[in-house]
Amino acid sequence: MSRFDKHILVPFGEMVPLPEFARNFINRVLLGGATDFSTASGFSDYELGGKSVRSAVCYEATRAELYEGSPKYVVAISNNGWFVPSYEPYLQRLIIRYYASLHGTLIYHAVNGSASEIIAPKKIWINRLKDHLK
Known part of the structure; x- marks a missing residue:
């Protein structure tokens, strides 16, 4: 454990x-x-099924710092039940989708109060970013 x-x-x-x-x-x-x-000194990475996974809790999943180093997988949990009904779950999902695509990260997002989902990066955004960086 x-x-x-x-x-x-x-x-x-x-x-x-x-x-x-x-x-x-x-x-x-x-x-x-x-x-x-108090805070941890850094983000928590662990191994699951031979793959490195980064852990995120709610607000952390919407922060650029979480995606530094472009982790391949993120497991995020969110307790945003007190925001329903509101725009907060949609805004959170939009921000997480943006970072998933920007960094090529697959995100497993478990949420109470709104929809849980697997957020896959949009390949078109990744290709545009790669072209822009050339």
Whole structure:
């Protein structure tokens, strides 16, 4: 059994992205002494069936940093049930599809509150990017 911690926290949900004096004040006064969550030093990669897989939790799957090094496979889980009905699941899916195509990454995205799916990169985007980089 392994444990994978988040590397990128949700701003104002899991951490306050302000200078330390403001963050400490907000956590102490407005949030009853709560503290920001701690983060992993990097993204979690593991082997599954002989293939390297990168793990992502919700917000992380929409961040460019996750796709550095163009991982071949990503398994992402999202808890966006509190956003339904809203545009958030559609926006999240659109951003993940963009990064999948940009980096040639196959993403297994398990979601509660909206549709889970396997997101495959669009080959036409990959070919256009390759042509642009030549």
